[in-house]
Amino acid sequence: MSEALDVRNVAWDRARQLAHSAARALPFQTVNLADALGQTLAEPVHALQAIPHYASSAMDGWAVRGEPPWTLVSPAAPEEHHRGRPAPHADSGEVSLAPGEATFILTGGVVPSDTEGILRTEHGLVRGDVLDRNEDARSGEPSPREHIRPAGEEAEEGSEAIRAGVVLNPAQIALAAVCGHDTLAVLRPPRVSLLMTGDEVIDQGLPHAGQVRDTFGPQLPGFVSMLGGHVDVAGRAKDDLEDVIAAISAEPTDEFSLARASGDVLITTGGTGSSSADHIRRALTELGAELIIDGIAMRPGHPTLLARLQDGRFLVGLPGNPLAAMMAMLTVAGPLIAGLRGSAPAEPSTVVTGEAFEPLPGRSRLVPFRSVNGRAVPSTHQRSGMLRGLAGADGVMVVPADGCVEGDEVAALSLPWVTG
Template identity: 40%
Template sequence: MTAPGTRAGEDAHDLDVEEALALVKPPHRHTPGDHVAARGDHVPARGDHASAPGDRASSPAQAPSPAPQNATTDTTAAQGTGSTASAPRQHAHHRAHHRATPWPEARATAERAGRTTRAGAGETGRSPVTVPLDAALGLVLAAPLAALTDLPSFDTSAMDGWAVAGPGPWTLREDGVLAGHAQPERLADGEAVRIATGARIPPDTTAVLRSEHGLTDDKGRLHPTRDHLGHGQDIRPRAQECRSGDQLLPAGTPVTPVVLGLAAAAGYDTLTVVPRPRVDVLVLGDELLTEGLPHDGLIRDALGPMLPPWLRALGTEVTAVRRIGDDADALHRAITDSEADLVVTTGGTAAGPVDHVHPTLHRIGARLLVDGVKVRPGHPMLLARLTEGRYLVGLPGNPLAAVSGLLTLAEPLLRALAGRAAPERYALPLRDGAHGHPYDTRLIPVLLRGERAVPLHYNGPAMLRGVAAADALAVVPPGGAKPGQETEILELPWATTGLAACST
């Protein structure tokens, strides 16, 4: 990949037509404030935490025109759109760019929406649920985990060996003490008894002598092979780890296999957790094939197979995958019939003759929270509130643009709905330079190699070849990035957790 501003030898596929033209000839209606706002975003170094941009007021728009942005929209986002729906088509891009939300603010808006829904969980149907331990893996604790018992709940042996009373040598009793048995008999001074790891300590035991530290003689007496045996040695006293009622983990803790083990040890059969967000996926487009080779203007659907496992990797329950085609009424029925927390649509978010998402959102009275984002690829993505606690994320139809929308809007929204904390933001230097859009953030697939990110080719909006080999996406600021420049890194979910996350 070439350095910023370098055109010679650059892959023609690295840019879509709009991006290529923008690099050569800046839009004549560019507003300087757009560029400043985009460049002003802080790209954190590894370990830094970023604060979310301030909230924007949301209010109904004026009476709708036939333009695609018919849904109720955020008035701040709509400022600067002075053209009507009948304006020449060549100005549509400029109107969209003025209306679009800066990339960092779009992510923050999506996360705020999820947090707001979580705060009013009882009113939106997303109240905590109680599930058996074996159903809680991957969810998030909705309440602190407090110990229901002392851990351990009685004095136990930490080793296989002998429980002894007083100084040795000791007279060895014939019986033994095994784990899982009731209270053993009291030891008299000078007595010892065989004991297993985890078994209850007999009353008046002073220590446990490990098997490798003792020998018995032919008279049945036990002798230590080491000089010193400390009082209480290798005995786990009751409540060593915690006392009943102690808080073990706070609310918001992800339920890992170890958390399940701790909960079981602490006396739990069930856990109270935040339910997985439910997601319906609506695949739009008459041109999509589900099998076979492309032919006669038809292409294979890449997003239908890709999105459900990706959404599962984000901790959701995918409740439906429906193919709608380019049918406005079918899209309306699918959205209004859905009971999911989030509806994800693919394609139809721009201003084409069969782009039905905006008109449908207006028809059902949805509120647009984000209507276009200053990011490439994926500029025409959107986020709308359908009803209280229910949302729609409109992804562009181009595959890599859809990935951009997924990471920009769906991921922070779903993370907040699921009660998860935001991952720590970090940046890595790019090994090679990366060209950028003059005014918008750009997301490019990268490999993570040591302490550097390696940009990949085949990163045009319609391409998946680059991101299929990637570990993450790098956030390239407006104007591009030079070799060695640090850029924020968005890791792909399976890069750290493995493909099992996609089938949860």
């Protein structure tokens, strides 16, 4: 196993940086507009033409030129206008108005050249082929360019309409269509495979003594999705070195088959310790993997691993304890997936701690907390194997190795499932 000198027991903040910088952005993919909702835009969207691309009427009424009364030219009245026709056109091209002329126009219709303004329907009086203002109209109505939406009012041709990196919403997809695009370049979600270990783990029902329920299979695919990845396949390997090696190297076994092309990242659960029952480190050695992180100076989650396999996939080794594993997901998997997406990792915020913490030499503490009166109060039930504290938490504060006193500001990680 290839190993640098500074990969053992790395500091929490350095682990995040190492995970993010190890990744290279994956190539983007092109999707139809109808498939772009919720995807991350890889390239900015520019207007392929001016928006709107023609001067249009903001009202139903008459396009007029000069002073009243105006002589009406076809179409002269609403009943003569064919809805769906954007503007009055002659066979040879767009109609223009001579001084003293007017023509009826619908909202959104192309404004004839030389139009000086739009007289709205409720302010016009038609007698025969003559249009005049009625008693409700203002003196001098319409004013110059009144009720005319100029070409390029919303965006000039070539201007940036949507910046890269946004998660596309319905309004942005509609805007992309208005800009003239049929497809969009979006970031490809990193493809993730899951490999669970542990002969004592059961998938359903109540465990007997010596057994535990699977806490990873039901939630890791969703967790990965919240971080920006997509789980292609999940399986389980026996607590056997050869079986683990075969599963990691994507060789089919009787129990587990993982196609080599099925992922950019392999996340394993359990077996990252140093006992004779832990096989992940030994498997990485056998496979000649490059170890990027070999343990993190944090609690819980110290025996977290990050490696690069010889086929280019990344392996994130999560500890077997569920809270420790979820802290490892936030610390390593999140920044790694962000790097593969070509985006920055989520930056920690700060919170004011509601309790004092004694020093824990050499290790940061990741502590689920609840926000109470503007302060971060540690959750109860937050040992490595417990989940109740995290399940009801508003975030995770990072207590430095030197500890802190009540009222200190400390770093904090947001939880992707907590909004507001």
